[in-house]
Structures are given as structure tokens and as C-alpha cells.
Amino acid sequence: MERKIVRSYIIIIVLILSHPVFAQDSLLIENVTIVSSHLQMPLKNVNVLISEGRIKEISSSKIVLPSVGKILDGQELYLAPGxxxxxxxxxxxxxxxxxxxxxxxxxxxxxxxxxxxxxxxxxxxxxxxxxxxxxxxxxxxxxxxxxxxxxxxxxxxxxxxxxxxxxxxxxxxxxxxxxxxxxxxxxxxxxxxxxxxxxxxxxxxxxxxxxxxxxxxxxxxxxxxxxxxxxxxxxxxxxxxxxxxxxxxxxxxxxxxxxxxxxxxxxxxxxxxxxxxxxxxxxxxxxxxxxxxxxxxxxxxxxxxxxxxxxxxxxxxxxxxxxxxxxxxxxxxxxxxxxxxxxxxxxxxxxxxxxxxxxxxxxxxxxxxxxxxxxxxxxxxxxxxxxxxxxxxxxxxxxxxxxxxxxxxxxxxxxxxxxxxxxxxxxxxxxxxFNIDKDYGTVEVGKVANLLLLKQNPLTTVDAWSNIHQVILHGEVFNRADFAADTMANKALQRTSR
Ligand SMILES: [Zn+2]
Incomplete structure (x- = not known):
């Protein structure tokens, strides 16, 4: 009897882990402000869940998951489309x-x-x-x-x-x-x-x-x-x-x-x-x-x-x-x-x-x-x-x-x-x-997670587009400095494979 319960627990855990939302590649950005041209004005204090390279959920209430690959604190940051x-x-x-x-x-x-x-x-x-x-x-x-x-x-x-x-x-x-x-x-x-x-x-x-x-x-x-x-x-x-x-x-x-x-x-x-x-x-x-x-x-x-x-x-x-x-x-x-x-x-x-x-x-x-x-x-x-x-x-x-x-x-x-x-x-x-708006162009559920975390609001100053904290490419997070020509960091990028 006891063994049976243990086994069904194991099955449930396996199911949870294999569910895409809980996969290790998932990313949760908390308390961020979304700037996207489908919105009348920036959407403040929201939580954005990204998994398998796409935006899975956008919510003003806390997204609680048993397991998430990475959590970013989006306070004072602006999430814009790449x-x-x-x-x-x-x-x-x-x-x-x-x-x-x-x-x-x-x-x-x-x-x-x-x-x-x-x-x-x-x-x-x-x-x-x-x-x-x-x-x-x-x-x-x-x-x-x-x-x-x-x-x-x-x-x-x-x-x-x-x-x-x-x-x-x-x-x-x-x-x-x-x-x-x-x-x-x-x-x-x-x-x-x-x-x-x-x-x-x-x-x-x-x-x-x-x-x-x-x-x-x-x-x-x-x-x-x-x-x-x-x-x-x-x-x-x-x-x-x-x-x-x-x-x-x-x-x-x-x-x-x-x-x-x-x-x-x-x-x-x-x-x-x-x-x-x-x-x-x-x-x-x-x-x-x-x-x-x-x-x-x-x-x-x-x-x-x-x-x-x-x-x-x-x-x-x-x-x-x-x-x-x-x-x-x-x-x-x-x-x-x-x-x-x-x-x-x-x-x-x-x-x-x-x-x-x-x-x-x-x-x-x-x-x-x-x-x-x-x-x-x-x-x-x-x-x-x-x-x-x-x-x-x-x-x-x-x-x-x-x-x-x-x-x-x-x-x-x-x-x-x-x-x-x-x-x-x-x-x-x-x-x-160019007919790729199903996948790109806005910060909306279902779109490819090619996104920017900006330190300034791009609707306040055009310079915000160069004040980049992190770049998200298909759900993967990169620090801006990783891409700079004058750092050794991008040598490491060249060795990783996607
Ligand atoms: Zn040309």
C-alpha cells in the first residue's frame, strides 16, 4: 500500500517536471513594465513567464510554480520586443x-x-x-x-x-x-x-x-x-x-x-x-x-x-x-x-x-x-x-x-x-x-521570446534603446556585455551551441 503511494507520487513528480511550463529552460520575469505597441500605455508591475523560447503567460498576479529555471527581478526595468x-x-x-x-x-x-x-x-x-x-x-x-x-x-x-x-x-x-x-x-x-x-x-x-x-x-x-x-x-x-x-x-x-x-x-x-x-x-x-x-x-x-x-x-x-x-x-x-x-x-x-x-x-x-x-x-x-x-x-x-x-x-x-x-x-x-507578426513584434502570449530588458522607458527617450540591461533570445538571457567586441566574454559564447 505504502509503496503504491510512493510510486504515484513519483509519477506525479515526473509529470510535473516533463510539463513544458516547468521545464528547466523556463524563465520568470517578475514586476516588470511592458512596453509594446499593442498597448495604449506601458503595462506596469506584471509577471512574464517564458518557456520553450516563447511567452507563455503574462499576469498581474504572482505566478507560482513548483520549479522554474530562472527568475529575474524586473523592478525598474522595461520589457520591450527585440x-x-x-x-x-x-x-x-x-x-x-x-x-x-x-x-x-x-x-x-x-x-x-x-x-x-x-x-x-x-x-x-x-x-x-x-x-x-x-x-x-x-x-x-x-x-x-x-x-x-x-x-x-x-x-x-x-x-x-x-x-x-x-x-x-x-x-x-x-x-x-x-x-x-x-x-x-x-x-x-x-x-x-x-x-x-x-x-x-x-x-x-x-x-x-x-x-x-x-x-x-x-x-x-x-x-x-x-x-x-x-x-x-x-x-x-x-x-x-x-x-x-x-x-x-x-x-x-x-x-x-x-x-x-x-x-x-x-x-x-x-x-x-x-x-x-x-x-x-x-x-x-x-x-x-x-x-x-x-x-x-x-x-x-x-x-x-x-x-x-x-x-x-x-x-x-x-x-x-x-x-x-x-x-x-x-x-x-x-x-x-x-x-x-x-x-x-x-x-x-x-x-x-x-x-x-x-x-x-x-x-x-x-x-x-x-x-x-x-x-x-x-x-x-x-x-x-x-x-x-x-x-x-x-x-x-x-x-x-x-x-x-x-x-x-x-x-x-x-x-x-x-x-x-x-x-x-x-x-x-x-x-x-514581412508576415512574421504571428511570432514577433509585440510582448504578447505565444510570441517568440526575443525581448529586451531596458533600464529606461523607450517611450520617454530614444536613448533607452541603447540603455540595455539584458537581451533575451528565444528565452535565453544574455547580459549586454557578453556581446561586446572588447570583452573576452563573447569567446565563451562562441563555444556554446544552440
Ligand atoms: Zn541596401
């Missing part, structure tokens, strides 16, 4: 370009060091999801890191005559494009838009990227994909439920992208009101923006592209103190070398020898001012934004992983975007735009 940056290029090394490009090729060891640190640098700044709209060939280095933000990618469709393929001059650089479309061929042809999108879909990509770029500045030497090809890409992408993302940043290119019914324009509109060819465009900046809003096309400001060009021209551009947390020190050393100044010299040449300070001002004041004006126009209309930094945006080393995402949020705040709108842009809007 940040999603929907425009980053993980194959591109700041100061070098994509891994297959000549400067990165000449500095193989340094690039490898960079690729190893990069996922941790994003996490250091609370970026727990990234979308890469031109993944190149090195992205598996990012996803094979033992700890990394969740990774989504678009695949690029280009033709040999159009940007960005047309701009690549050496054979190795051309290899970064895997989907080269042939125009005017039957839909059964191997490189027709339809067959290419079939393959992109099968590859597990989340979206399609096309480019509307006929030349930089006032130039217009490159052709665009034909209207017929764009129409076929649009239809096939719809059939495969893949959002269509466009590169465009000048008024006339915006118009073409809007006419092609794209879902997202992945750059701010910086180029308007200064070029002669604009006289050919009947629409004004406001006219183009109204069409964008009427068609509900997603807008990514990407102000850091321009900032990265301007800051590169400033004295001591490699000496930003924040770099030491996100950039390997060997790479910081390299940025001081004459061989690392190649892109700065290219920019100087493009401006016919204007003084560096003048070039910097053209980007940081004039061009960014145009981006600010667009942000103000959209903000006045209450139009939702998407956070996308286009990190690193160019071969400038003024943009560094994670830090650039934070600076992009700061640039939005500087332009007058509200902190509520920035929270939504960085979390729920991005998740919804």
Missing part, C-alpha cells in the same frame, strides 16, 4: 564592401574576424531580428554563429544590363548575384521571372528585391528592368506570397517603383528638388508621397546611408568611442591605415576636390535634411514607418553593426518622429510588413 532592422547587409564589411569585392578579398583575415563579431554586435544593440535584402554569399557565416539574431533575407533579381549587376566590374564581384533574369523569354525558360521566383521561394527567402536605379546623382546611364518583366515579377511574387521590396531613392525612381506596385521602398527619398531631370517628372515630392501612402507602400528612411557618407569625411571618422563595443580592434586599427581610405578618396574625387568639411555638410545637412522633410511629411499624415538602416549602406566604415540601427532610430527621433512611432517601426510594423 528590435527588427529590416534592411541590413550581413555580407558587407564596413570599409571594405561585400566579401567577394576586391578590398574584402585583399583583407580576408580581417573580414573573417568581422563576420564572427557581427551577430553579437547586433545583439549588443538589442537587434534580435534582421532582414537582409541583398544577402550576397556570406550570410551563412551569420546564421552559423552559435548565437545570432533571427535572420530573414530577400533575394535580388537583376539582369546583366541593370543595376546592381551592371555596376560590378570584376568577375568575382558578379558572383554575388544568383538570380539573373532574362527579359522577354517564355515563362518556362529557366531564367524567366516566373522560374526564378519559383527557385527563390524554394530557397526559403522571405521577399524579392528589385532595383530602380538609373545612375547616381544627376546621371541616368543605366536601363531599368522592362515594364513587362516588372509586371511578371509582381505577379509571380504575389502567387508565392513574397513581398516585393524596391531600391529607389530619387523622385523619378520612386515614381517607377510606385507604378510597379511594389510593397516596400527600401530607401528614404533623399534626392528631389535639385536635379535637372526632375523637370521631366510631372509629379512633385508631395504628389509622389501621396501615391505611396494611397498604395500603402512601406517606407524605410535609411538615413544612416547618407550619415555614413558624411561622417566618413569628418576628421577622426574611425575614432568613434562606441565602435570599440561592436568592431574587432584589429579592424579599428586597419581603419587608420592609408589603404582603408580608398572609399573616402572615391568620394573626394566625385566632388571634384571640394574640402572634406563641405562634402560632409552636403550629406549631413542638405541630403539628410531632405530625408527629414519626408519623415516630417509622413509623420504629419500619421503614416506608419519601417525601421531599416541599410547597414552598412556603402563601403563607409562610419556605419558599424548594431550601432547603426540605434543611430537610425535616433535619426528618426531627430527628424521629429514620435517615440511611439519609432517603437512601432522597430517592432510591430516590420513584423507585419
Amino acid at each position: 528590435i527588427m532592422d529590416s534592411h541590413v547587409h550581413v555580407s558587407s564589411v564596413p570599409g571594405m564592401g561585400f566579401g567577394v569585392e576586391p578590398v574584402a578579398q585583399r583583407n580576408g583575415t580581417l573580414s573573417e574576424k568581422y563576420y564572427r563579431q557581427q551577430p553579437y554586435s547586433f545583439l549588443y544593440y538589442g537587434v534580435t531580428q534582421v532582414l537582409d535584402p541583398n544577402p550576397g554569399l556570406q550570410w551563412p557565416k551569420f546564421t552559423s554563429s552559435p548565437v545570432h539574431p533571427d535572420y530573414y533575407r530577400c533575394e535580388v533579381i537583376t539582369s546583366i544590363d541593370t543595376f546592381p549587376m551592371v555596376e560590378k566590374t570584376d568577375p568575382l564581384s558578379k558572383t554575388m548575384f544568383s538570380y539573373i533574369v532574362e527579359e522577354g523569354v517564355a515563362d518556362t525558360t529557366v531564367n524567366s521571372p516566373e522560374q526564378i521566383i519559383e527557385r527563390i521561394s524554394a530557397s526559403g527567402a522571405s521577399c524579392i528585391k528589385v532595383y530602380f536605379e538609373d545612375g547616381y546623382g544627376d546621371e541616368s546611364q543605366w536601363p531599368l528592368l522592362s515594364d513587362d518583366t516588372l509586371k511578371r515579377i509582381r505577379e509571380s511574387a504575389l502567387q508565392h506570397k513574397l513581398p516585393l521590396v524596391a531600391h529607389a531613392n530619387a523622385l523619378d525612381m520612386y515614381q517607377r517603383a510606385i507604378d510597379a506596385d511594389v510593397d516596400v521602398i527600401a530607401h528614404g527619398l533623399w534626392n528631389w528638388g535639385e536635379f535637372s531631370r526632375e523637370t521631366e517628372v510631372s509629379k512633385t515630392m508631395h504628389g509622389v508621397l501621396n501615391q505611396l501612402m494611397n498604395k500603402s507602400i512601406g517606407y524605410m528612411p535609411t538615413q544612416r546611408v547618407i550619415a555614413g557618407l558624411g561622417e566618413l569625411m569628418l576628421h577622426n571618422s574611425h575614432g568613434v568611442p562606441e565602435f570599440s563595443k561592436v568592431t574587432p580592434k584589429e579592424l579599428l586599427e586597419w581603419y587608420k591605415q592609408p589603404s582603408a581610405q580608398w572609399f573616402k578618396e572615391e568620394l573626394r574625387a566625385g566632388f571634384d576636390g571640394l574640402p572634406d568639411e563641405v562634402i560632409a555638410r552636403i550629406f549631413l545637412k542638405d541630403r539628410m535634411g531632405k530625408g527629414d522633410k519626408i519623415l516630417q511629411t509622413l509623420t504629419e499624415a500619421g503614416y506608419p514607418l519601417l525601421l531599416g538602416s541599410d547597414f552598412p549602406g556603402s563601403p563607409s566604415f562610419s556605419n558599424q553593426p548594431g550601432l547603426t540601427t540605434f543611430l537610425e532610430m535616433k535619426a528618426m527621433a531627430d527628424a521629429g518622429v514620435s517615440l511611439v512611432a519609432i517603437l512601432a517601426a522597430a517592432t510591430s510594423n516590420n513584423a507585419r510588413q
